[in-house]
Amino acid sequence: MELSEYLKSVAEKVDQEADEYSKATDTTLQKASAHLLLGGGKRLRPAMVLLAADAVRKGASADIFSAALALEWTHTFTLVHDDIMDGDSLRRGRPTVHVVWNEATAILAGDVLYARAFEYLCSVKNASAESKVKAVQMLSHACYEICEGQEEDVSFETRNDVRASEYLEMVRKKTGVLYAAAAGIGAALAGGDAKQIAAFYTLGQNTGIAFQIQDDIIDLMTPPEISGKDQASDLRENKQTLLAITAREMGVDLSKYHKDHLTKEEIAEAIALLEMSGVLGKVRGISEKMIADSKAGLASVVPASEERDLIFEMVDFFITRGY
């Protein structure tokens, strides 16, 4: 199966569950908590859970499908709360939960999604109680670190001396650990051994970090006609991304681009500067190495299969995608 076809089929199933969830009761809280779930999304974390499960034990994904939902519900919980904290009014092209309802309802909606996630984890079929406990531990620990990562991210906004190691640790927490939990939980619930679970966890974690680094590259490189977003906004705002930090650490001065508007020519000039100075190459190299290492780690403990190939394809896609 093609990766794109596989991801599409997972997304359709998750969309359908989100739809059913939204209709379960007609309370305000049910509607508010379903709002963002119904906004679509790539559903990459559920795909990671299911592929990891099938790579460990062919067919396991059908038994543990509700764990895939647990990851998507958790991801959505973090987005709903992040939107309140960041004061964002749009997400996936829809008004955010606290805008449609209010902050109190949005706080509760996030809490409800989080609670549901643990209920979903416990309700998987044909998995040992031991593996469920491991899954709960991975998910709760991930949530703890996500909160820490979000706090660090906010604190970075008022600093201009963030080191690359600090940035990578923040991104590990904010984005990496939930992909880590996705892959680790899929492997655990399918009956994987400790080495397999660890290899999947690492692969997921590195994938999440690489995904975020690629997001920063896309912000710089992708014209608005393709991304649908403002180009180079991180550069203009002097946001402490790995690109900006690496440039500073390599003595590349980007201060002339920190202003309210950049022309197409100025953006092209900045890209050229970052390419020629080796900043882009260094940043790309960091994520490529993380992906390569974790693929090798996984290959040493999980036998070849269609699902393993799809996982490798998916993580490659994370660092090569253009938007």
Next chain:
Amino acid sequence: MELSEYLKSVAEKVDQEADEYSKATDTTLQKASAHLLLGGGKRLRPAMVLLAADAVRKGASADIFSAALALEWTHTFTLVHDDIMDGDSLRRGRPTVHVVWNEATAILAGDVLYARAFEYLCSVKNASAESKVKAVQMLSHACYEICEGQEEDVSFETRNDVRASEYLEMVRKKTGVLYAAAAGIGAALAGGDAKQIAAFYTLGQNTGIAFQIQDDIIDLMTPPEISGKDQASDLRENKQTLLAITAREMGVDLSKYHKDHLTKEEIAEAIALLEMSGVLGKVRGISEKMIADSKAGLASVVPASEERDLIFEMVDFFITRGY
């Protein structure tokens, strides 16, 4: 052992753990999430976990102590988020988390406490994985219902036709289910059978409801010299408590007391009216019956022991306490 002595020893242990938690790291998030934990409190939910465990298997409480923390951390999580939603600036005599820091930090602090609670549940010793999964299910389901209860509570503020059954269902969710989970989790982790877990769950749930009803009675009956709070504020504000609802359903008119200030004489008159008309008796009867039924239910499946006696004493205290 005397109940008061037992509760004091539990509170001291929980206070000590809260203190250690606050020192684990020195991040803002750690401090913010520890803030309310350090504010003391009666620690009744931890006591319920530990007594239920020992009533099922003598000595189990030492093994599963971290589950008691899980309940206190969860309770604190709900308070931190409630304080944001209700805009409250004081709790346990200290400024609330969102006042000391800000809303974003308070949202994260609540989320972190909640995540930790599940980690604590998974880390108990000498308990089967099956019982841990049950514990996670009870805690996550409780959180889901607490959110629903909070939403219903807010929606009642703009209504004057709330029925007693609606009120009791709201209180069951908002206060009952966490005591239910406390008792059920203690029993499950100690190796209790399904009947024992169910009996403890019901006892905890009814206890929580009765606790809230007693709170409403205390608001009316207790002079500020004793309670440290404004007397009869619910009556003045025409809050939809079980007392107010029962009065309305029994045709007792309290509208003359819905005003900004009540003299001591007016409060005494209102109390006399509610006593003479049978409203107070009816409300007291509801909580007394719930406690009696659940004590009988527990006595039929859990053998007599010092801990069972302490639980019975504790639930009696819930409906007899004066403040």
